[in-house]
Amino acid sequence: MPKKTIKRLMPDHHTIKSNKHLQIFGDLLHNPNLWHLNRRSVAKAFAIGLFFAFIPVPFQMVLAAGTAIIVHANLPLSIALVWITNPLTMPAIFYACYIVGTWLIGAEEKPFVFEASWQWVVDSLSTIGPAFLLGCGALAVTFGIVGYFGIQFLWRLSVRKEWKKRANR
Template identity: 25%
Template sequence: MSPAPWYQRWIPTEEKLRQSRWLAWLAPWLGRPSLWIWSRHGVALGVALGVFFGMLVPIAQIPASAIAAVVLRANLPAAAASTFVSNPITFAPVYYLAYQLGNVVLGNEPEERAPAQANADKLQKQLTEEKQLGFWQRLKLMGKPLMVGLSIMATAFGLFSYVLISLIWFASRWWREYKAGKGRA
Protein backbone atom coordinates (compact mmCIF):
# COMPACT_ATOMS: atom_id res chain seq x y z
CA MET A 1 0.00 0.00 0.00
CA SER A 2 1.50 3.31 -1.01
CA PRO A 3 0.45 6.87 -0.29
CA ALA A 4 -1.54 8.86 -2.79
CA PRO A 5 0.56 10.61 -5.47
CA TRP A 6 -0.27 14.06 -4.02
CA TYR A 7 1.25 12.99 -0.72
CA GLN A 8 4.48 11.72 -2.25
CA ARG A 9 5.52 15.21 -3.29
CA TRP A 10 5.71 16.22 0.40
CA ILE A 11 8.08 13.38 1.27
CA PRO A 12 11.63 14.61 0.74
CA THR A 13 14.02 12.56 -1.34
CA GLU A 14 17.51 11.68 -0.19
CA GLU A 15 18.86 14.29 -2.61
CA LYS A 16 16.68 17.03 -1.06
CA LEU A 17 17.90 16.00 2.39
CA ARG A 18 21.53 16.25 1.28
CA GLN A 19 20.92 19.73 -0.15
CA SER A 20 19.24 21.07 2.99
CA ARG A 21 21.73 22.92 5.16
CA TRP A 22 19.79 21.99 8.32
CA LEU A 23 19.35 18.30 7.53
CA ALA A 24 22.41 17.53 5.41
CA TRP A 25 24.26 15.95 8.32
CA LEU A 26 21.29 13.59 8.89
CA ALA A 27 20.99 12.53 5.25
CA PRO A 28 22.91 9.23 5.66
CA TRP A 29 20.36 8.09 8.24
CA LEU A 30 17.25 9.76 6.84
CA GLY A 31 17.99 8.48 3.36
CA ARG A 32 17.27 4.89 4.35
CA PRO A 33 14.41 3.61 2.18
CA SER A 34 12.89 1.64 5.09
CA LEU A 35 11.98 4.95 6.79
CA TRP A 36 9.83 6.07 3.88
CA ILE A 37 8.14 2.82 2.79
CA TRP A 38 4.43 2.52 3.60
CA SER A 39 4.27 -1.00 4.99
CA ARG A 40 1.98 -2.32 7.71
CA HIS A 41 4.74 -2.83 10.24
CA GLY A 42 6.55 0.43 9.42
CA VAL A 43 3.45 2.61 9.63
CA ALA A 44 2.04 0.87 12.73
CA LEU A 45 5.39 1.16 14.50
CA GLY A 46 5.78 4.78 13.40
CA VAL A 47 2.35 5.72 14.73
CA ALA A 48 3.01 3.84 17.99
CA LEU A 49 6.33 5.67 18.46
CA GLY A 50 4.74 9.03 17.66
CA VAL A 51 1.89 8.48 20.10
CA PHE A 52 4.31 7.26 22.78
CA PHE A 53 6.65 10.24 22.51
CA GLY A 54 3.78 12.65 21.88
CA MET A 55 2.26 11.76 25.23
CA LEU A 56 5.40 11.18 27.27
CA VAL A 57 7.73 13.97 26.21
CA PRO A 58 6.41 17.53 26.65
CA ILE A 59 8.99 19.14 24.32
CA ALA A 60 10.95 17.97 21.26
CA GLN A 61 8.42 15.23 20.54
CA ILE A 62 9.07 15.09 16.80
CA PRO A 63 12.87 14.79 17.08
CA ALA A 64 12.50 12.11 19.78
CA SER A 65 10.07 10.07 17.67
CA ALA A 66 12.21 10.61 14.55
CA ILE A 67 15.32 9.29 16.30
CA ALA A 68 13.38 6.27 17.56
CA ALA A 69 11.95 5.72 14.06
CA VAL A 70 15.45 5.77 12.54
CA VAL A 71 16.78 3.34 15.15
CA LEU A 72 13.80 0.97 14.89
CA ARG A 73 13.31 1.45 11.10
CA ALA A 74 9.73 2.66 11.43
CA ASN A 75 7.92 4.94 8.99
CA LEU A 76 9.30 8.40 9.69
CA PRO A 77 6.39 10.54 8.41
CA ALA A 78 3.91 8.47 10.45
CA ALA A 79 6.06 8.82 13.57
CA ALA A 80 6.40 12.58 13.18
CA ALA A 81 2.74 13.21 12.35
CA SER A 82 1.33 11.09 15.16
CA THR A 83 3.15 13.13 17.82
CA PHE A 84 0.37 15.67 17.37
CA VAL A 85 -1.85 13.43 19.51
CA SER A 86 -0.85 15.85 22.25
CA ASN A 87 -1.56 19.39 21.20
CA PRO A 88 -2.88 22.54 22.88
CA ILE A 89 -6.42 21.10 22.85
CA THR A 90 -5.58 17.68 24.33
CA PHE A 91 -2.69 18.74 26.58
CA ALA A 92 -4.69 19.67 29.69
CA PRO A 93 -7.04 16.64 29.73
CA VAL A 94 -4.18 14.21 29.06
CA TYR A 95 -2.01 15.63 31.83
CA TYR A 96 -4.93 15.79 34.26
CA LEU A 97 -5.85 12.15 33.60
CA ALA A 98 -2.20 11.13 33.84
CA TYR A 99 -1.88 12.88 37.19
CA GLN A 100 -5.02 11.19 38.51
CA LEU A 101 -3.85 7.79 37.21
CA GLY A 102 -0.45 8.30 38.83
CA ASN A 103 -2.11 9.09 42.15
CA VAL A 104 -4.20 5.92 41.93
CA VAL A 105 -1.19 3.74 41.01
CA LEU A 106 0.99 5.25 43.73
CA GLY A 107 -1.78 4.89 46.30
CA ASN A 108 -2.02 8.60 47.05
CA GLU A 109 -5.31 9.62 48.57
CA PRO A 110 -7.38 12.03 46.53
CA GLU A 111 -7.52 15.56 47.81
CA GLU A 112 -10.66 16.32 49.71
CA ARG A 113 -12.02 19.74 48.91
CA ALA A 114 -14.73 20.93 51.26
CA PRO A 115 -17.52 22.95 49.66
CA ALA A 116 -17.07 26.69 50.11
CA GLN A 117 -20.41 27.04 51.84
CA ALA A 118 -19.73 24.34 54.44
CA ASN A 119 -16.27 25.38 55.51
CA ALA A 120 -15.15 28.69 53.99
CA ASP A 121 -12.36 29.25 56.54
CA LYS A 122 -10.75 25.88 55.86
CA LEU A 123 -10.94 26.45 52.11
CA GLN A 124 -9.45 29.94 52.40
CA LYS A 125 -6.57 28.63 54.53
CA GLN A 126 -5.87 25.84 52.05
CA LEU A 127 -5.86 28.25 49.10
CA THR A 128 -3.51 30.60 50.97
CA GLU A 129 -1.09 27.74 51.70
CA GLU A 130 -1.13 26.68 48.03
CA LYS A 131 -0.39 30.24 46.90
CA GLN A 132 2.62 30.40 49.22
CA LEU A 133 4.18 27.37 47.55
CA GLY A 134 6.42 28.33 44.68
CA PHE A 135 6.00 27.02 41.14
CA TRP A 136 8.84 24.50 41.50
CA GLN A 137 7.49 23.23 44.82
CA ARG A 138 4.05 22.65 43.32
CA LEU A 139 5.63 20.99 40.30
CA LYS A 140 7.69 18.75 42.57
CA LEU A 141 4.58 17.71 44.49
CA MET A 142 2.78 16.60 41.35
CA GLY A 143 5.85 15.37 39.45
CA LYS A 144 5.96 11.73 40.51
CA PRO A 145 2.25 10.97 40.01
CA LEU A 146 2.31 12.85 36.70
CA MET A 147 5.34 10.98 35.37
CA VAL A 148 3.99 7.60 36.48
CA GLY A 149 0.62 8.34 34.86
CA LEU A 150 2.19 9.67 31.65
CA SER A 151 4.45 6.62 31.39
CA ILE A 152 1.52 4.24 31.76
CA MET A 153 -0.70 6.17 29.35
CA ALA A 154 2.05 6.61 26.74
CA THR A 155 2.88 2.91 26.79
CA ALA A 156 -0.76 1.80 26.72
CA PHE A 157 -1.81 4.19 23.94
CA GLY A 158 1.34 3.40 21.95
CA LEU A 159 0.62 -0.33 22.08
CA PHE A 160 -3.06 0.26 21.38
CA SER A 161 -2.27 2.38 18.31
CA TYR A 162 0.12 -0.29 16.97
CA VAL A 163 -2.57 -2.96 17.29
CA LEU A 164 -5.27 -0.66 15.87
CA ILE A 165 -3.22 0.33 12.80
CA SER A 166 -2.32 -3.32 12.19
CA LEU A 167 -5.98 -4.38 12.43
CA ILE A 168 -7.09 -1.59 10.10
CA TRP A 169 -4.35 -2.56 7.65
CA PHE A 170 -5.40 -6.23 7.71
CA ALA A 171 -9.09 -5.35 7.40
CA SER A 172 -8.50 -3.08 4.40
CA ARG A 173 -6.35 -5.73 2.73
CA TRP A 174 -8.98 -8.39 3.37
CA TRP A 175 -11.70 -6.08 2.00
CA ARG A 176 -9.73 -5.38 -1.19
CA GLU A 177 -9.14 -9.10 -1.73
CA TYR A 178 -12.77 -9.87 -1.00
CA LYS A 179 -13.97 -7.27 -3.50
CA ALA A 180 -11.46 -8.46 -6.10
CA GLY A 181 -12.58 -12.08 -5.65
CA LYS A 182 -16.25 -11.14 -5.79
CA GLY A 183 -15.76 -9.35 -9.08
CA ARG A 184 -14.31 -12.48 -10.68
CA ALA A 185 -17.12 -14.77 -9.57
Protein backbone atom coordinates in the same frame (compact mmCIF):
# COMPACT_ATOMS: atom_id res chain seq x y z
CA MET B 1 -7.68 1.12 2.52
CA PRO B 2 -5.57 2.63 5.34
CA LYS B 3 -2.56 3.08 3.05
CA LYS B 4 -4.39 5.53 0.79
CA THR B 5 -5.78 7.50 3.72
CA ILE B 6 -2.44 7.62 5.50
CA LYS B 7 -0.62 8.64 2.32
CA ARG B 8 -3.07 11.49 1.79
CA LEU B 9 -2.66 12.80 5.35
CA MET B 10 1.09 12.27 5.63
CA PRO B 11 3.43 15.29 5.48
CA ASP B 12 5.72 15.67 2.47
CA HIS B 13 9.14 14.03 2.90
CA HIS B 14 10.94 17.10 1.55
CA THR B 15 9.42 19.19 4.34
CA ILE B 16 10.63 16.75 6.96
CA LYS B 17 14.11 16.42 5.46
CA SER B 18 14.50 20.21 5.51
CA ASN B 19 13.34 20.63 9.14
CA LYS B 20 16.15 22.36 11.03
CA HIS B 21 15.69 20.26 14.18
CA LEU B 22 16.03 17.01 12.24
CA GLN B 23 19.26 17.99 10.50
CA ILE B 24 21.17 16.24 13.31
CA PHE B 25 20.28 12.94 11.63
CA GLY B 26 22.09 13.95 8.44
CA ASP B 27 22.17 11.30 5.69
CA LEU B 28 20.12 8.86 7.78
CA LEU B 29 17.02 10.74 6.60
CA HIS B 30 17.75 9.65 3.02
CA ASN B 31 17.11 5.98 3.80
CA PRO B 32 14.17 5.10 1.50
CA ASN B 33 12.81 2.58 4.01
CA LEU B 34 11.85 5.44 6.34
CA TRP B 35 9.38 6.73 3.76
CA HIS B 36 7.63 3.48 2.74
CA LEU B 37 4.07 2.75 3.71
CA ASN B 38 3.60 -0.86 4.65
CA ARG B 39 1.88 -2.58 7.54
CA ARG B 40 4.98 -3.02 9.67
CA SER B 41 6.47 0.45 9.21
CA VAL B 42 3.12 2.17 9.80
CA ALA B 43 2.36 0.09 12.90
CA LYS B 44 5.81 0.91 14.33
CA ALA B 45 5.28 4.59 13.50
CA PHE B 46 1.97 4.64 15.36
CA ALA B 47 3.57 3.00 18.39
CA ILE B 48 6.46 5.48 18.39
CA GLY B 49 4.37 8.58 17.73
CA LEU B 50 1.73 7.75 20.32
CA PHE B 51 4.36 6.80 22.88
CA PHE B 52 6.27 10.06 22.58
CA ALA B 53 3.06 12.10 22.45
CA PHE B 54 2.51 11.24 26.11
CA ILE B 55 6.08 11.86 27.25
CA PRO B 56 6.31 15.41 28.69
CA VAL B 57 9.70 16.46 27.33
CA PRO B 58 10.73 19.16 24.88
CA PHE B 59 11.71 18.07 21.38
CA GLN B 60 9.37 15.08 21.24
CA MET B 61 9.61 15.16 17.45
CA VAL B 62 13.37 14.66 17.56
CA LEU B 63 13.04 11.71 19.95
CA ALA B 64 10.33 10.17 17.77
CA ALA B 65 12.44 10.69 14.64
CA GLY B 66 15.51 9.12 16.23
CA THR B 67 13.52 6.10 17.36
CA ALA B 68 11.87 5.76 13.95
CA ILE B 69 15.28 5.77 12.28
CA ILE B 70 16.60 3.12 14.66
CA VAL B 71 13.65 0.73 14.25
CA HIS B 72 12.98 1.52 10.56
CA ALA B 73 9.49 2.91 11.11
CA ASN B 74 7.73 5.37 8.83
CA LEU B 75 9.39 8.67 9.73
CA PRO B 76 6.69 11.18 8.71
CA LEU B 77 3.99 9.33 10.63
CA SER B 78 6.14 8.99 13.73
CA ILE B 79 6.73 12.72 13.76
CA ALA B 80 3.16 13.70 12.88
CA LEU B 81 1.58 11.56 15.60
CA VAL B 82 3.58 13.33 18.28
CA TRP B 83 1.45 16.38 17.55
CA ILE B 84 -1.53 14.73 19.20
CA THR B 85 -0.28 16.65 22.21
CA ASN B 86 -0.36 20.17 20.90
CA PRO B 87 -0.99 23.40 22.81
CA LEU B 88 -4.77 22.87 22.54
CA THR B 89 -4.90 19.25 23.66
CA MET B 90 -1.98 19.19 26.07
CA PRO B 91 -3.83 20.41 29.20
CA ALA B 92 -6.56 17.77 28.89
CA ILE B 93 -4.14 14.95 28.02
CA PHE B 94 -1.70 15.77 30.79
CA TYR B 95 -4.51 16.17 33.31
CA ALA B 96 -5.70 12.69 32.29
CA CYS B 97 -2.13 11.46 32.85
CA TYR B 98 -2.23 12.93 36.35
CA ILE B 99 -5.58 11.28 37.09
CA VAL B 100 -4.31 7.90 35.84
CA GLY B 101 -1.15 8.33 37.91
CA THR B 102 -3.09 9.05 41.10
CA TRP B 103 -5.24 6.01 40.43
CA LEU B 104 -2.18 3.79 39.89
CA ILE B 105 -0.46 5.06 43.03
CA GLY B 106 -3.67 4.95 45.03
CA ALA B 107 -3.27 8.53 46.19
CA GLU B 108 -5.82 11.30 46.43
CA GLU B 109 -5.92 14.00 43.81
CA LYS B 110 -4.25 17.12 45.12
CA PRO B 111 -5.80 20.43 44.12
CA PHE B 112 -3.46 22.67 42.15
CA VAL B 113 -3.63 25.87 40.16
CA PHE B 114 -1.45 26.07 37.09
CA GLU B 115 1.01 28.93 36.81
CA ALA B 116 3.16 29.55 33.76
CA SER B 117 6.45 29.79 35.65
CA TRP B 118 9.52 27.63 36.11
CA GLN B 119 9.19 27.88 39.90
CA TRP B 120 5.70 26.35 39.73
CA VAL B 121 7.06 23.43 37.67
CA VAL B 122 9.87 22.81 40.18
CA ASP B 123 7.49 23.01 43.15
CA SER B 124 4.93 20.75 41.48
CA LEU B 125 7.44 17.97 40.86
CA SER B 126 7.38 17.15 44.55
CA THR B 127 3.59 17.33 44.96
CA ILE B 128 1.85 16.20 41.78
CA GLY B 129 4.98 15.14 39.88
CA PRO B 130 5.18 11.45 40.81
CA ALA B 131 1.56 10.75 39.91
CA PHE B 132 1.82 12.82 36.74
CA LEU B 133 5.01 11.14 35.52
CA LEU B 134 3.70 7.65 36.32
CA GLY B 135 0.47 8.43 34.46
CA CYS B 136 2.42 9.76 31.48
CA GLY B 137 4.51 6.59 31.36
CA ALA B 138 1.51 4.30 31.75
CA LEU B 139 -0.52 6.05 29.05
CA ALA B 140 2.49 6.28 26.73
CA VAL B 141 3.05 2.53 26.91
CA THR B 142 -0.67 1.75 26.70
CA PHE B 143 -1.36 3.96 23.69
CA GLY B 144 1.85 2.82 21.99
CA ILE B 145 0.80 -0.83 22.29
CA VAL B 146 -2.80 -0.13 21.30
CA GLY B 147 -1.62 1.94 18.33
CA TYR B 148 0.73 -0.80 17.13
CA PHE B 149 -1.74 -3.67 17.36
CA GLY B 150 -4.68 -1.49 16.28
CA ILE B 151 -2.98 -0.56 13.02
CA GLN B 152 -1.91 -4.18 12.47
CA PHE B 153 -5.54 -5.26 12.92
CA LEU B 154 -7.05 -2.50 10.76
CA TRP B 155 -4.49 -3.05 8.00
CA ARG B 156 -5.16 -6.80 7.86
CA LEU B 157 -8.91 -6.20 7.99
CA SER B 158 -8.63 -3.80 5.07
CA VAL B 159 -6.55 -6.25 3.04
CA ARG B 160 -9.09 -9.02 3.67
CA LYS B 161 -11.89 -6.73 2.57
CA GLU B 162 -10.02 -5.87 -0.64
CA TRP B 163 -9.36 -9.57 -1.31
CA LYS B 164 -13.07 -10.34 -0.88
CA LYS B 165 -13.98 -7.52 -3.27
CA ARG B 166 -11.49 -8.84 -5.79
CA ALA B 167 -12.78 -12.43 -5.42
CA ASN B 168 -16.40 -11.27 -5.90
CA ARG B 169 -15.48 -9.49 -9.15
